[in-house]
Amino acid sequence: MTATAPALGLSLLGGDPDHAALIADGTRIDYAELAERVTRRRDELGAVRRLVMVAAGNTVEPIVTYLAALEGGHPVLLVSGEEDDASRAHRTSLIARFDPDVVAHGGPSGWTLDERRPGSRHEFHPDLAVLSSTSGSTGSPKLVRLSVENVRSNAAAIAEYLRLTPSDRAATTLPPQYCYGLSVINSHLLTGASLLLTERSVADEEFWTRARAHAVTSFAGVPYTFELLEARGFDGADLPSLRYLTQAGGRMTPDAVRRFAHLGRERGFELFVMYGQTEATARMAYLPPDLALTHAGAIGRPIPGGAFRIDTVDGAESGELVYEGPNVMMGYAHGPEDFALGRTVTELRTGDVARLRTDGLYEIVGRMNRFVKVFGLRLDLDRVENLLAEEGIEVRAASADERLLLFATSERAAARARERAAALTGVPARVIGAYAVSEFPRTSSGKRDYAALVRFAAAHDHSTAAPRPTAPAAVTAETVRDLYAMLLGEPDAGIDDTFAGLGGDSLSYVEVSLRLEEMVGTLPRDWPTRTPRELAESASPPQPSVVNAEPDAAPAGAAAASVTGTSRRRLSWTRLETPVVLRAVAIFLIVATHADLLALKGGAHLLLAVAGYNLARFQLAPVAGTARLRRLGRSAAQLAVPAVLWIGAVALVTGQYSPTTVALVNNFVPSDGRWNEQWQFWFLEAMLWSFAGAAALFAVRRVERLERRAPFGFALVTLAVALAARFAIAGPTAEYVERYSAPVVLWLVALGWLVARADTTARRILVSAVTVAATFGFFGDPWREAIVAEGILALVWIRAIPLPRIAVPLVVTVAGASLFVYLTHWQVYPPFEESAPWLGTLLSFVVGVIAYRLYLSAGAGAAAGWARLRRATAPLSLRLRRA
Numbered sequence: 001m002t003a004t005a006p007a008l009g010l011s012l013l014g015g016d017p018d019h020a021a022l023i024a025d026g027t028r029i030d031y032a033e034l035a036e037r038v039t040r041r042r043d044e045l046g047a048v049r050r051l052v053m054v055a056a057g058n059t060v061e062p063i064v065t066y067l068a069a070l071e072g073g074h075p076v077l078l079v080s081g082e083e084d085d086a087s088r089a090h091r092t093s094l095i096a097r098f099d100p101d102v103v104a105h106g107g108p109s110g111w112t113l114d115e116r117r118p119g120s121r122h123e124f125h126p127d128l129a130v131l132s133s134t135s136g137s138t139g140s141p142k143l144v145r146l147s148v149e150n151v152r153s154n155a156a157a158i159a160e161y162l163r164l165t166p167s168d169r170a171a172t173t174l175p176p177q178y179c180y181g182l183s184v185i186n187s188h189l190l191t192g193a194s195l196l197l198t199e200r201s202v203a204d205e206e207f208w209t210r211a212r213a214h215a216v217t218s219f220a221g222v223p224y225t226f227e228l229l230e231a232r233g234f235d236g237a238d239l240p241s242l243r244y245l246t247q248a249g250g251r252m253t254p255d256a257v258r259r260f261a262h263l264g265r266e267r268g269f270e271l272f273v274m275y276g277q278t279e280a281t282a283r284m285a286y287l288p289p290d291l292a293l294t295h296a297g298a299i300g301r302p303i304p305g306g307a308f309r310i311d312t313v314d315g316a317e318s319g320e321l322v323y324e325g326p327n328v329m330m331g332y333a334h335g336p337e338d339f340a341l342g343r344t345v346t347e348l349r350t351g352d353v354a355r356l357r358t359d360g361l362y363e364i365v366g367r368m369n370r371f372v373k374v375f376g377l378r379l380d381l382d383r384v385e386n387l388l389a390e391e392g393i394e395v396r397a398a399s400a401d402e403r404l405l406l407f408a409t410s411e412r413a414a415a416r417a418r419e420r421a422a423a424l425t426g427v428p429a430r431v432i433g434a435y436a437v438s439e440f441p442r443t444s445s446g447k448r449d450y451a452a453l454v455r456f457a458a459a460h461d462h463s464t465a466a467p468r469p470t471a472p473a474a475v476t477a478e479t480v481r482d483l484y485a486m487l488l489g490e491p492d493a494g495i496d497d498t499f500a501g502l503g504g505d506s507l508s509y510v511e512v513s514l515r516l517e518e519m520v521g522t523l524p525r526d527w528p529t530r531t532p533r534e535l536a537e538s539a540s541p542p543q544p545s546v547v548n549a550e551p552d553a554a555p556a557g558a559a560a561a562s563v564t565g566t567s568r569r570r571l572s573w574t575r576l577e578t579p580v581v582l583r584a585v586a587i588f589l590i591v592a593t594h595a596d597l598l599a600l601k602g603g604a605h606l607l608l609a610v611a612g613y614n615l616a617r618f619q620l621a622p623v624a625g626t627a628r629l630r631r632l633g634r635s636a637a638q639l640a641v642p643a644v645l646w647i648g649a650v651a652l653v654t655g656q657y658s659p660t661t662v663a664l665v666n667n668f669v670p671s672d673g674r675w676n677e678q679w680q681f682w683f684l685e686a687m688l689w690s691f692a693g694a695a696a697l698f699a700v701r702r703v704e705r706l707e708r709r710a711p712f713g714f715a716l717v718t719l720a721v722a723l724a725a726r727f728a729i730a731g732p733t734a735e736y737v738e739r740y741s742a743p744v745v746l747w748l749v750a751l752g753w754l755v756a757r758a759d760t761t762a763r764r765i766l767v768s769a770v771t772v773a774a775t776f777g778f779f780g781d782p783w784r785e786a787i788v789a790e791g792i793l794a795l796v797w798i799r800a801i802p803l804p805r806i807a808v809p810l811v812v813t814v815a816g817a818s819l820f821v822y823l824t825h826w827q828v829y830p831p832f833e834e835s836a837p838w839l840g841t842l843l844s845f846v847v848g849v850i851a852y853r854l855y856l857s858a859g860a861g862a863a864a865g866w867a868r869l870r871r872a873t874a875p876l877s878l879r880l881r882r883a
Contacts (some may be wrong), residue, residue: 008205008806010611011152012155014189015193020199021034038067043065043074044113045072048119049073051070051120052102053100056176058175062106063176077131079091099121118857129146129151130147149326153325153326156181164191170219170220171218173220176222186376192348196210200344202225203230204218221250221510226256242267242269248276252273258292262293272287273292280329283327284303284348285299287300299354299362306870317406321364352364378398384425388421393416394408395417404421404425405432407457409438456482481532499526529622538620547690578801584815584818586610587603591844595832595840597841602786612748619632622708629698641693642819646647647664650827666681667741682745712763715750715754716756716882729744733777751792764796772789814845818848820851820852821848821852
């Protein structure tokens with residue numbers, strides 16, 4: 001017989017009977033009614049202790065069932081109630097392994113208790129109350145065994161340091177099967193506070209509508225939640241009743257902590273940064289809100305009733321963090337036979353390396369060493385990294401399929417790492433994989449993400465070992481994520497990342513969009529801001545006959561493609577994003593017109609609108625923190641550096657350009673209003689100062705938050721201001737240099753920005769009308785105005801333009817090299833302007849593309865050299881700091 005467990009469910013209900021306990025879908029359930037429901041559900045579950053699995057969600061029935069199971073002494077296992085493939089597979093795995101007696105879940109007929117047997121075949125320890133799912137460090141399925149005292153003490157400790165009272169009301173922003181989400185429920189019910197039950201994301205406007213209507217005072221978030229808040233432009237004004245925010249579930253960057261702490265100080269709410277693990281029933285430490293601004297990197301101090309120690313070796317400053325307290329789990333359950341076990345652990349070895357700072361706060365600095373078996377040799381992966389670092393090679397080391405995997409930030413470094421690792425460890429080079437990544441990934445908590453690197457290696461090996469299928473396979477969020485990881489060189493890409501959020505730009509999306517269309521079918525216009533999860537859910541695979549995918553590399557021994565098959569692929573059509581095609585067309589019109597091959601003006605002004613479209617789409621994508629400012633700065637540098645280098649070199653050799661032209665500041669010096677060669681780079685000046693102006697604008701946090709809240713309205717106002725400046729300076733029709741003056745042409749950049757924000761048919765119609773009204777009359781040349789207007793209207797209404805696949809490389813190359821073609825063509829076409837304008841045009845593109853390739857190669861070499869310099873000087877700087 002199983003021993004009787006202490007009742008816990010009703011003792012967690014600490015509120016006044018008439019006070020609201022749960023609010024859900026307009027229904028208010030007070031503490032008296034909640035207690036009645038819990039009692040009835042307890043009776044339904046029966047008097048014999050049974051293992052109750054609850055398919056959880058932030059709705060009334062799962063919470064009632066959870067509390068009823070606790071009240072009846074039934075050990076309860078909370079699992080996700082979501083109906084996605086991963087959640088269903090996880091539930092099936094747990095049912096098979098741990099054999100619950102009752103499975104409580106929702107369905108078409110409502111909430112159901114599926115009794116798999118009348119009693120139980122398990123034996124339970126008297127103290128066992130909750131079983132929480134965790135994979136631990138090995139990935140093997142196991143459950144954390146939590147006692148009645150674990151649950152009660154942790155809820156009480158959290159309530160104490162958060163200073164919870166019955167007047168608090170939390171929104172359930174985290175799922176209850178997640179220990180952090182469950183701790184919110186337990187601590188609020190224990191203190192008689194209220195819960196607004198919602199499964200909506202903080203990115204959903206309905207969440208804020210309900211939160212305001214019910215005067216929510218707090219909600220909890222993981223680091224990704226706070227990224228969503230920043231992407232939305234959260235400033236606290238949405239929720240005047242807000243008293244505090246809590247953050248756990250991974251390390252949030254110190255900068256982000258400081259931003260939210262500062263915002264809270266302005267708006268009157270507090271930020272509690274917390275640290276915990278499922279094995280400690282949720283929380284082990286918290287950072288007091290008054291320290292968040294000045295001590296943002298710390299996890300803080302132990303919760304009430306808990307204590308830390310650091311087990312160091314050989315007098316080191318840091319060591320493994322060990323926690324003791326009444327909330328430390330009873331132990332793990334690897335199978336049903338472990339349910340009867342008593343306490344098998346008295347302290348929690350966290351696996352985190354920490355140090356105690358001089359200010360008395362604890363700080364996590366890393367994870368314990370990692371050991372693997374490769375080719376029969378036991379390797380310490382951290383030691384491998386350190387050995388290679390001593391030789392000036394910075395790598396990340398991982399392992400998969402009994403192979404050593406090494407990752408570096410350049411092909412050359414990866415190859416050298418493979419060679420030296422074989423020599424230093426004795427592992428044969430043939431079982432060492434070496435990979436180049438753009439940067440080393442980190443998890444959302446800021447830790448090194450070795451799992452992402454292993455996924456990246458698998459995707460890379462698969463891509464280079466076999467052809468892509470001509471018929472689309474089943475699409476999952478993971479396959480889209482792996483595509484992003486491989487094509488963007490971002491191994492830390494996750495299924496909730498977006499192309500724009502990963503730093504995709506106006507050229508990298510060309511290849512990504514082509515591959516994505518082969519994978520998921522027709523892409524929505526806003527695909528760069530959709531997550532792999534969302535793209536996979538909307539996938540509608542295209543017909544294989546439309547686009548025949550070329551293999552990345554033929555497999556060994558594969559027969560050569562037939563002539564017929566090759567011809568069919570060459571003649572097949574695909575679609576390129578309209579901005580890319582317009583970019584290539586515009587630069588062709590510019591060069592051909594200047595070289596007197598054609599007389600079709602307007603390409604440069606159209607290119608400004610395309611640049612504004614890409615500016616809004618990529619540099620101003622809704623990403624967290626200061627990423628927008630960094631992207632604007634990087635884009636400005638990518639334009640200014642090659643321009644200043646080229647124009648400066650030409651000025652030194654020929655004396656053709658003045659210092660103001662070299663510095664791209666002609667707009668700031670007096671002019672006689674007549675065209676001359678100093679104005680040849682007006683287009684680059686306009687773009688550069690557009691980036692600078694946008695950066696200055698978004699450096700003001702209030703302005704940036706306003707734009708995040710109303711992106712279309714903000715873009716519309718920006719266009720209105722730019723048009724007002726145009727008419728104030730130039731009047732209805734611009735004359736001569738006015739057409740090229742940055743203040744007069746910035747309306748085109750603003751118009752492109754507005755096009756990117758026009759996300760409904762009504763808005764596109766409005767933008768189309770504005771385009772026609774603003775463009776015609778600007779030059780006093782209807783043909784020129786028509787070219788600009790038609791190009792912008794194509795941007796509004798045509799997402800992608802069909803092209804023969806054979807033409808795609810040419811168009812993409814021309815679009816990519818457009819800046820360098822524009823820079824260099826002034827020195828290339830003049831000798832051929834009268835005798836052979838076609839040759840001058842052709843040579844302008846050849847020289848521009850070559851300059852583009854050389855610049856990219858030089859940039860890659862400089863980046864590698866800078867990385868080597870930093871590694872070489874790091875020990876010296878470290879010694880100086882210590883001195």
